[in-house]
Amino acid sequence: MRKRVPKYRRHKSGAAFVEYQGKRIYLGRHGTAESRKKYRRFLEEIEIKTDLAEIELSPPESRSVVELIDKYLDYARTYYVNSDGTKSKEYFAMESALRHADAVMGDDLAHNVGPRAMLRLQDRLIKLDQCRNVINRTVSRVKRFFRWASTNELCPAEVHARLTCVRGLAEGRTTARESADVTPVPRAVIDATLPWLSPVVRAMVQIEHICGMRPSETCIMRKGDIDRSRDVWLYTPQRHKGTWRGQDRVVAIPVVAQSILRPLLDRGDGDHLFSPKDSERHRNELRGRQPSASRKTKIFPSELRARAKAKIKRRATALTRFREAYDCDSYRRAIGYAIKKAKRNGVEIPSWTPYRLRHSMLTEISQLLDQQAAQRWGGHDSLDTTSIYVERQTNELIEIARKLDRIWAAKSEAS
Numbered sequence: 103m104r105k106r107v108p109k110y111r112r113h114k115s116g117a118a119f120v121e122y123q124g125k126r127i128y129l130g131r132h133g134t135a136e137s138r139k140k141y142r143r144f145l146e147e148i149e150i151k152t153d154l155a156e157i158e159l160s161p162p163e164s165r166s167v168v169e170l171i172d173k174y175l176d177y178a179r180t181y182y183v184n185s186d187g188t189k190s191k192e193y194f195a196m197e198s199a200l201r202h203a204d205a206v207m208g209d210d211l212a213h214n215v216g217p218r219a220m221l222r223l224q225d226r227l228i229k230l231d232q233c234r235n236v237i238n239r240t241v242s243r244v245k246r247f248f249r250w251a252s253t254n255e256l257c258p259a260e261v262h263a264r265l266t267c268v269r270g271l272a273e274g275r276t277t278a279r280e281s282a283d284v285t286p287v288p289r290a291v292i293d294a295t296l297p298w299l300s301p302v303v304r305a306m307v308q309i310e311h312i313c314g315m316r317p318s319e320t321c322i323m324r325k326g327d328i329d330r331s332r333d334v335w336l337y338t339p340q341r342h343k344g345t346w347r348g349q350d351r352v353v354a355i356p357v358v359a360q361s362i363l364r365p366l367l368d369r370g371d372g373d374h375l376f377s378p379k380d381s382e383r384h385r386n387e388l389r390g391r392q393p394s395a396s397r398k399t400k401i402f403p404s405e406l407r408a409r410a411k412a413k414i415k416r417r418a419t420a421l422t423r424f425r426e427a428y429d430c431d432s433y434r435r436a437i438g439y440a441i442k443k444a445k446r447n448g449v450e451i452p453s454w455t456p457y458r459l460r461h462s463m464l465t466e467i468s469q470l471l472d473q474q475a476a477q478r479w480g481g482h483d484s485l486d487t488t489s490i491y492v493e494r495q496t497n498e499l500i501e502i503a504r505k506l507d508r509i510w511a512a513k514s515e516a517s
Contacts, residue, residue, distance in 0.1 A: 108148075110141050116166065116209050120144060131208075133169030167215060168208035170251045171200045177250070184341050191318075199243035202226060212257040220244070220268040233281040238270035286462035287454045294451050298440035300381040305362050306433060310456060312359040314463040314479045316343065317456040319353065321428045326371030328355070328363075334503040335360055336496065351481050354499040356507045374427035381436070386413060430456075467502075470509055475502050 108120045110129075118132035120141060127144065130137040175197065182193035206226055207219045220241060227237040245265050252262040271278050292311060296304050310320040319339045329336040335355035342351040355363065366375045428436070434455050441451045460480065468476035478498050 107145070110138070112166075112169075122148065131168065133166055133172045135172055135175070138172070165212045165257065166208065167210050167212050168204050170212050170256055171204055171208070171247070173256065174247055174250060175200070186340070195239075196243050196247070199240040200247060202240060203244045203247070212251065213261060215248070215257075215261055216264045217268050220265055224271065228276070228278045231279065234271045234273065234276060234278040235281050237278055241268065241270065284458055284461050286465045287458045289462070289466075291452055291454060292459070292462070294449070295437065295440055295444070295454075298444045298449075298451075299436065300384050302366075302376050302378075302381045302384070303428075303433070303436045303440070305366060306376050306428065307437070307456065307459065308362050309355075309359055311459045311463050312362075313337070313353050313355055314460050314467070314476075314481075315353055316460055317430045317433055318342070319351070320456075321374075321376060321430060321433055323375045324372060325367055325369055325375060332500065333357070334500045335363075336499075352496050352499060353481070354479070354503040356503040356510075358507060358510055376428050378425055378428055378432060467506070471502065471505060475505075478502060 108122045111119055111121070112132040113119055113128075116132055118129040118134075118137040118141070120127050120129065122144075129140040129144070178193050178196055179189065182190045182196065184190050203223060206223045207215060210219065223241060223244065224237060227240060232240075245262070245268075248257070248262045248265055251257045252259040273280065292307065296307065299307065306320050309315070309323075310317065319342055322340060323337065324340070327338055327340060329338070334357070337353040337355055339351055339353070342349075363375065369375075425432075434457075437454070437456060441453055444451050464476040464480045467479050479502055
């Protein structure tokens with residue numbers, strides 16, 4: 103006889119529980135991923151095999167917002183994905199937005215949610231000191247979540263209709279701060295930072311700056327994505343900001359940048375050029391070479407043997423602790439670490455992030471050539487690009503790269 107499956111239930115207090123053999127076992131907040139994991143573990147303990155998807159939602163009139171959020175995130179994990187199967191940036195943005203929605207209205211019944219809940223959400227984000235544009239995008243994502251719930255008949259369609267009357271925060275009519283303008287990084291600041299970076303991150307900064315790329319395009323660069331058949335190399339990112347719109351993106355790599363990339367091409371076509379593993383290997387090689395300035399005792403042979411053993415152990419675990427490629431966050435943190443390291447050694451460098459490098463180079467090209475060349479170098483284009491125009495764009499990129507090489511070579515000879 104098949105065992106009866108104890109139901110995943112909701113207490114009037116908002117807690118999830120399950121009843122088994124006359125005992126009530128509480129699992130945490132109803133509808134959350136954590137409570138569902140505890141429920142599944144409980145079923146495994148009593149040797150009942152089932153799937154979390156089989157757990158039915160509460161009746162429509164008693165469904166909480168957090169219950170629908172948990173259901174939506176299950177859907178988002180398969181919808182917001184990149185071409186390689188990884189979660190896209192939009193998934194994490196939606197997850198963050200719904201985390202704020204959970205804090206404001208998670209315990210509310212979904213069919214009762216109205217404009218006041220969205221206004222409370224705006225107030226929460228203002229108190230967290232988020233800028234106006236980010237707040238508007240967060241509120242828009244929460245509205246999108248309720249539209250999905252209404253479309254799938256998980257809550258009444260009137261809920262989403264009520265929320266559409268909530269307008270975004272207008273500039274000058276709210277206490278929310280405005281986002282700061284993205285300013286170029288002075289070349290002197292970049293040059294001062296380079297010596298404090300690991301060779302891998304140093305190459306990332308130089309390539310991103312010269313080629314006018316976005317940090318995300320730099321992080322995912324692979325050998326197989328680079329066409330090296332011409333004097334100017336062409337890099338086609340596997341994904342980029344406009345991928346979902348069907349836009350093409352081609353990045354020209356001039357000669358001055360090719361010399362930076364060549365030492366990193368000793369790998370397979372599918373391997374990333376910029377890997378944290380390479381940075382860690384370099385850091386381990388330098389470790390222990392230079393004794394601390396504050397050390398007063400000499401280094402004994404026993405300490406050297408202990409260091410050698412520790413080095414072998416680090417090499418054994420290095421491949422499992424680090425990702426295959428940098429992401430935007432780890433890339434940004436690496437630059438921040440270098441600036442702090444320089445400060446500890448008495449060198450003051452203004453703080454900056456890789457998002458400003460692209461703006462810096464486009465500003466420089468606009469001054470060296472013209473604004474249209476800077477626009478083309480940055481890949482700014484209309485959405486209705488035809489195949490003929492893409493070919494013309496590639497030819498223009500190559501010509502701009504050749505001009506820049508000549509200008510930079512002349513400056514180098516003059517100095």
